[in-house]
Amino acid sequence: MIPEDDAVRKFQRVISRVDPRLILDRGNIRFVATPYRGVEFGLRLGTAAALLFMPDADLAAPDWETRLFKRFEAARRYLDGFPREETASKRRAPAAAPRASGRRV
Numbered sequence: 092m093i094p095e096d097d098a099v100r101k102f103q104r105v106i107s108r109v110d111p112r113l114i115l116d117r118g119n120i121r122f123v124a125t126p127y128r129g130v131e132f133g134l135r136l137g138t139a140a141a142l143l144f145m146p147d148a149d150l151a152a153p154d155w156e157t158r159l160f161k162r163f164e165a166a167r168r169y170l171d172g173f174p175r176e177e178t179a180s181k182r183r184a185p186a187a188a189p190r191a192s193g194r195r196v
Contacts, residue, residue: 092122093150098130101150105159110167112136134166139173141166 099120106113116133119142123131128147133140143166149158 092124092128092147095120095122098122098145098150101155101159102132102145102163105156105163106134109160109163110136113163113167113170116140134163134170136167136170136173137175139170139175141170 099115099117102115106115114135116135119131119133121131123129123144127144130145130147130150131142132145133142143162145159145162149155149162152158
């Protein structure tokens, strides 16, 4: 397994190329050995957040930049599907149903 500092450096290098709005949540980085070797990490885009997994094989491969770019690009598309705070505040509340007047027609 690669050292944590190396993994973080690789993540940040690729994340900045995919979308500068993406934020690596360093508090949620955890190396795991079972059932698969790799790194669990948090990624945020605005108010949307996800806990993701990067296999050790992707981090250690000669083409690691390409592999990470594809994975972070997919993560950005996923996170982009969630409403952002500014978008959510612009949504209107559903219209209220008309109230019965109590009169018979």
